[in-house]
Amino acid sequence: MKTIKLIFLAVAVGVVVLFGYANVRQRSVTEKLKPVNLISFQMRGNLNTEERLLLEKKISAVPGITACSLNKEGNVASVAFYPDRITGESLAGLLTAGGKLLVSPKEISPVGGCPVHQIGTSFQKFLTTLDFRN
Amino acid sequence: MNKLKRTSFMWLMIAALAVNVSCDDDDEQAADPTLYTRLGGIDAIAAVTDKFLTNVASDNVINARFEATVADPSRLQLLRNNLIDQICAGAGGPCQYKGKTMLEAHTGMNISPAEFNALVGDLVAALDFYDVPEAEKNDLLAVLGPMQSDIVGK
Numbered sequence: 001m002k003t004i005k006l007i008f009l010a011v012a013v014g015v016v017v018l019f020g021y022a023n024v025r026q027r028s029v030t031e032k033l034k035p036v037n038l039i040s041f042q043m044r045g046n047l048n049t050e051e052r053l054l055l056e057k058k059i060s061a062v063p064g065i066t067a068c069s070l071n072k073e074g075n076v077a078s079v080a081f082y083p084d085r086i087t088g089e090s091l092a093g094l095l096t097a098g099g100k101l102l103v104s105p106k107e108i109s110p111v112g113g114c115p116v117h118q119i120g121t122s123f124q125k126f127l128t129t130l131d132f133r134n
Numbered sequence: 135m136n137k138l139k140r141t142s143f144m145w146l147m148i149a150a151l152a153v154n155v156s157c158d159d160d161d162e163q164a165a166d167p168t169l170y171t172r173l174g175g176i177d178a179i180a181a182v183t184d185k186f187l188t189n190v191a192s193d194n195v196i197n198a199r200f201e202a203t204v205a206d207p208s209r210l211q212l213l214r215n216n217l218i219d220q221i222c223a224g225a226g227g228p229c230q231y232k233g234k235t236m237l238e239a240h241t242g243m244n245i246s247p248a249e250f251n252a253l254v255g256d257l258v259a260a261l262d263f264y265d266v267p268e269a270e271k272n273d274l275l276a277v278l279g280p281m282q283s284d285i286v287g288k
Contacts, residue, residue, distance in 0.1 A: 029176050029222065029229050030215040036184060038204045040191050066181065069188035078191035080184040083207075108205040 022130035036066055039088045040078040040108070045101035047074050055097050062086070062094060076106065169273050170227030173266065176218070179227070182260050183217050189256035196252050199243075224277040236284035243288065250286045 047055065052070050059068035064085030070077045079091050088105070095103045173179055191197050191204050203209045222229035233239065257278075261271045 028215070028219055028232070029227075030180075030218045033176070033180055033215075033218070035207065035211050036214065037207050038187060038191060038210055040197075040201070040204075060185075067184035067188040069185065069192040071192040071194060073194065076192045076194065076197070078188040078204075080188050106201075108201045 019130050022127045023132055027133070034082060036080045037083045038078060038080045039091060040076060040106040041092060041095055041103050042106045043070070043075050043077050043095065043101050043103055045074070045097075047097065047100065051097070055095070059094055077103070168226035169270065169277070170222060170225040172270050173225055173274070176222060176227065178264070179218055179221050179225070182264055182266070183214060183221065185260035185263050186217070186257050187214065189259050190253065193252055193256055196249050199249070221274065221278075225274065236281045237288065240285045241288045245286050245288065247286055250282055
């Protein structure tokens with residue numbers, strides 16, 4: 001019984017410490033920035049370089065979108081956006097360039113990527129959840 | 135009267151010293167804005183970083199290395215914040231890079247020179263998209279360039 005009480009006390013102290021740390025830690029300037037999502041699309045169609053650059057600038061200027069890039073081959077487009085202001089589905093519609101391009105979501109492998117960010121993500125996300133300042 | 139003169143002289147000296155010190159600080163700030171200030175602050179750095187990330191995600195030479203990361207909002211956020219922190223801190227801004235060193239982060243990945251050059255090309259393209267002046271662009275690349283030896287071939 002005493003052991004159970006000690007374990008419970010240790011867990012409670014741990015939770016309080018984590019909670020306190022999450023709310024008093026010095027957040028970097030970047031943590032206060034609004035998060036973005038990024039989505040990539042496969043593109044089929046013919047756009048010359050000028051048309052490609054114009055489409056890129058046009059999409060980049062849409063409210064809610066922070067960046068748009070079409071590669072030189074014209075077969076991949078990626079868009080960074082605020083998910084609370086615009087959806088991935090509406091982005092696909094914007095990229096068709098008035099019907100000149102066929103657009104489909106790019107198949108992404110669910111594994112791989114930067115291993116560093118995979119390791120740190122869960123703890124960082126947990127701390128952000130505990131932080132009332134968000 | 136002598137006491138009054140001495141007191142007045144003392145206050146005059148203190149005032150002269152205060153003006154001199156404050157003027158010196160103003161001169162220094164006016165003469166040497168940091169690269170962070172010249173780039174346009176955190177919002178400008180965030181905009182360039184977002185453009186850099188979309189360039190990388192569309193770059194068929196290297197996007198396979200990043201696609202699982204950028205497709206996951208949580209991992210993307212951490213990558214984005216680390217990139218912004220790194221540029222901001224390297225440019226003298228009020229940020230602290232909390233990620234791993236470039237050597238630790240890239241050991242075992244066997245990044246080729248072609249892949250590194252493609253990444254730098256994507257960064258330069260992002261800076262050009264926002265018409266970052268040549269001096270600021272070169273200063274930033276000078277800060278980030280030395281990382282190549284810790285990234286390529288590890």
